Amino acid sequence: MRALFIVLSSADRQDWAQTIASASGTTSVETFVGAPAQAAQYLAAQQLSPSHIVLDIGAHSLDILAEVDLLAQQCEPGTRVIAVGDTNDVQLYRGLIARGVIDYLPMPANAPDVVQALRAPAATHAPAPVAAPASLSGNEKRVITFLSAASGDGASTAALNTAYAFSQLFNGSTVLVDMDYQYGMVAKHIGLQNQYGIRDLFDHPERGIDATLIKRMVASYGKLHVITAPAELRYLPSVSAEAVRELVNTLKQSYDNIILDMPHVWLPWVAAATQQSTHLVLVAQLWLKSVSHAARMMRAFREINVPLERMYPVINRSGAKFKEAIDIKDFERVCGTSVRYTLHNDIKTIVGAEAAARTVMEMEPSELSQDIMRLARMLAGLPPESPAPLRASGGLLARFGK
Numbered sequence: 001m002r003a004l005f006i007v008l009s010s011a012d013r014q015d016w017a018q019t020i021a022s023a024s025g026t027t028s029v030e031t032f033v034g035a036p037a038q039a040a041q042y043l044a045a046q047q048l049s050p051s052h053i054v055l056d057i058g059a060h061s062l063d064i065l066a067e068v069d070l071l072a073q074q075c076e077p078g079t080r081v082i083a084v085g086d087t088n089d090v091q092l093y094r095g096l097i098a099r100g101v102i103d104y105l106p107m108p109a110n111a112p113d114v115v116q117a118l119r120a121p122a123a124t125h126a127p128a129p130v131a132a133p134a135s136l137s138g139n140e141k142r143v144i145t146f147l148s149a150a151s152g153d154g155a156s157t158a159a160l161n162t163a164y165a166f167s168q169l170f171n172g173s174t175v176l177v178d179m180d181y182q183y184g185m186v187a188k189h190i191g192l193q194n195q196y197g198i199r200d201l202f203d204h205p206e207r208g209i210d211a212t213l214i215k216r217m218v219a220s221y222g223k224l225h226v227i228t229a230p231a232e233l234r235y236l237p238s239v240s241a242e243a244v245r246e247l248v249n250t251l252k253q254s255y256d257n258i259i260l261d262m263p264h265v266w267l268p269w270v271a272a273a274t275q276q277s278t279h280l281v282l283v284a285q286l287w288l289k290s291v292s293h294a295a296r297m298m299r300a301f302r303e304i305n306v307p308l309e310r311m312y313p314v315i316n317r318s319g320a321k322f323k324e325a326i327d328i329k330d331f332e333r334v335c336g337t338s339v340r341y342t343l344h345n346d347i348k349t350i351v352g353a354e355a356a357a358r359t360v361m362e363m364e365p366s367e368l369s370q371d372i373m374r375l376a377r378m379l380a381g382l383p384p385e386s387p388a389p390l391r392a393s394g395g396l397l398a399r400f401g402k
Contacts, residue, residue: 003028004118005050007039007071009058009085016108020054023111024118036067043074050079052118055101057085065095069338072099073329082117084109097383098340141252144379145260145277147270149284149294154316157350157360158283158343158372159261160186164359165376167224172256175218175225177247179273180263181236184229187219191357194219197228202236205243209250225255241272248276257380266297271304279379281312286326295335311337314375318342341375344368 004026006017011033021029030048032039036055043050055071057064068083075081083096083104093104103117146159156178163176178184181202187194200217201209218225251258260273274280280301284294294313301311313335315328328339346368353360360369377383 002026002051003049004030004052004054005039005043005048006031006054007036007056008033009035009056009060013056017054019111020114023115024052036064036071040067040071040074043071049076051076053079053081054114054118055081055083056107057083057087059086061087061089061092062095064092065099068096068099068101072338073332080118082114084114093383094381098378098381140278141255142257142279142379143248143252143260143277144257144279144281145262145273146281146283147262147274147297148264149282149297150290151264153283153285153290154343155264155281155283156180156185156261157189158281158314158316158375159259160189161360161369161372162281162376162379163226163257163259164221164224164361165372166257166259166380167222168361169373169376170257170380173225173254174223174257174259175227175251175255176259176261177227177251178229178261179270180229180261182229182233183263184261186226186261187228187231189354189357190221190226190359192219192221192226192228194226194228197230199230199234201243201247202239205240209243209246211250211254214250214254239267239269241268244269244272245276248273266300271300274301274306275304277306277310279312280306280310281314281379283314283316284331285317285320286315286328286331288326291326291331291334294331298335298337308337312340312379313337315339315342317345317347320345341371341378343371343375 004021004024006020006029008014008017008031014031017031021031030050032042034042036057042048053075055068081101083101084107085092085104086107088106096104105113105117144162146155146162148155160176163174166174176186178186178198181198184198186192187197196216197219198217200213207213217227219228220226248258260277262270262273282294282297284290298311298313313331315331332338344367346366349360349363349366349368353363356363360366360372363369
């Protein structure tokens with residue numbers, strides 16, 4: 001443990017902080033009393049880069065998450081963070097975990113537990129299946145939409161593999177809809193043959209959508225159900241926003257998790273899909289063209305009133321080197337939001353999976369497959385199976401390594 005930074009909600013907890021400091025065994029310990037936002041300002045002013053942080057949020061709940069984001073912006077990649085507090089709230093726990101906090105311990109948290117969590121080793125095995133994804137609110141179903149910031153950024157690959165991970169990790173039913181009518185490749189990637197698919201809606205929206213039509217549209221890939229795009233290149237017909245809303249609402253009657261792979265276009269029906277999403281995953285890369293398009297799309301999402309908390313900017317091929325490469329902080333500054341996740345740059349695994357007509361999740365275990373499993377759990381509102389640290393490649397979750 002190189003340097004420990006302890007943020008206290010109250011000076012009354014100084015003795016507790018001293019106990020944590022002693023148990024950590026490190027001589028480089030600094031204690032700060034104040035809110036996370038104030039701690040962020042202090043780190044910036046003092047130019048400090050702690051390797052480990054114990055964050056005491058006191059009696060705060062979900063209202064503290066925005067300040068946690070500010071603190072994350074002042075942390076180096078790989079910083080490990082434990083949060084403690086007085087509130088026993090599962091939504092707060094999920095919000096912290098989604099931001100890369102290793103664990104949340106209710107007070108009074110004893111020193112050995114805190115130090116053990118800070119030092120917990122990385123997991124070396126895949127997560128085991130769980131009963132079902134955590135619910136959102138009431139009977140709301142998950143509608144997870146994937147879009148690429150720029151063409152070729154990898155949203156379709158991310159959507160396919162995340163959908164497959166959902167189908168394997170959870171007992172809840174999952175359907176992947178390839179909405180890229182002209183250039184959709186989901187079926188080819190996994191060797192699916194289906195005479196029907198999304199063209200039953202696009203070519204004949206006047207028919208309406210019901211359970212019978214959905215059954216006709218769906219092909220199966222193990223536990224994952226897939227609605228494919230046409231195999232041949234076809235002119236894009238006129239599709240109404242209402243038809244897409246009807247499709248999503250009908251799918252909700254049969255599926256717990258609906259994953260939409262959208263084309264790289266901005267049309268009213270694409271906007272309608274994003275408005276219905278519970279999670280909007282914008283896949284980008286760290287190069288100028290992608291960042292420029294991502295910023296435009298983020299503005300468009302705000303204009304149609306997509307809530308910020310539903311947006312999940314994800315950096316794909318993290319670690320790749322481009323001539324016009326920029327860093328994550330530049331991406332976040334230009335786009336006005338924090339990166340929620342990064343996916344490892346592993347072209348070899350991607351190409352191997354495509355050649356075998358399989359998903360990345362079915363290939364030999366890799367850092368990329370572990371990334372996708374963690375992404376699926378985050379989108380499901382579940383904590384990671386174990387506090388395995390993420391790759392130190394930048395971004396909010398990489399700064400607060402899990």
